[in-house]
Amino acid sequence: MSARFAEKVILITGGTSGMGRALAERVASEGAKVGCTRPDGSPDPRRSRRSRRSR
Secondary structure: OOOOOOOOEEEEEOOOOHHHHHHHHHHHHOOOEEEEEOOOOOOOHHHHHHHHHOO
């Protein structure tokens, strides 16, 4: 694992699917703490939970 984003917090809008999700997973794998929002602003706990489990 690269530590490129260690000690960083990144907020990604639209980060629960598609390109945003891929970016969120990538920067998380490089050490970032990631927060994601959906376009309509509501949380999608199923996707969040699934992403945390896959690490």
